[in-house]
Amino acid sequence: MTKKPKPRWSIINGRRGAFQVLFATVYTLVSVSYLLVPPSAGRSSALSWLPGVHVHYLGFIWAVVAVVGFVGATLPRPRDRFSFIGLTLAPTIWGFLYLIGWMLGTSKTGWVTTCLYWAIAGAVMVVSGMQGPSDRDERMAR
Secondary structure (H helix, E strand, O other), X not given: OOOXXXXXXXXXXXXXXXXXXXXXXXXXHHHHHHHOOOOOHHXXXXXXXXXXXXXXXXXXXXXXXXXXXXXXXXXXXXXXXXXXXXXXXXXXXXXXXXXXXXXXXXXXXXXHHHHHHHHHHHHHHHHHOOOOOOOOOOOOOO
16 A cells, blocks of 8 residues: 655755756856956956956856756756756856867866866756656655
8 A cells, every 4th residue: 555645845846956956056156256256367367368358247147047047946847948958058158168268378277177167067968868757756655
């Protein structure tokens, strides 16, 4: 005989939602580091090729994606796809920005930062493609 699962009080959509909350939190911290912390010499030099753009303001993109990630964590699959798109897009773009800086010679280690950001984007892509019978983890005892 099986029991009905207890009603969920959480608004987070299972493990996919938990992943989105975790990464949205990380992206919030990245946005804070761009918006509130003065840019380091390495970050400034790597992105110095951007004409007339203050590296400081690039944190707004991370903040917007973080908000989208928090909202997407409450939505069922496939409606959370915009969250995963944003969570993938931000580090992908940053990887390209640092790659261009490295290729132009403004940063000696830009390729390492590129690999880091693209690995983050890859992790998001892996989780976005995970499938299961249900988004929420509803296990029943036998």
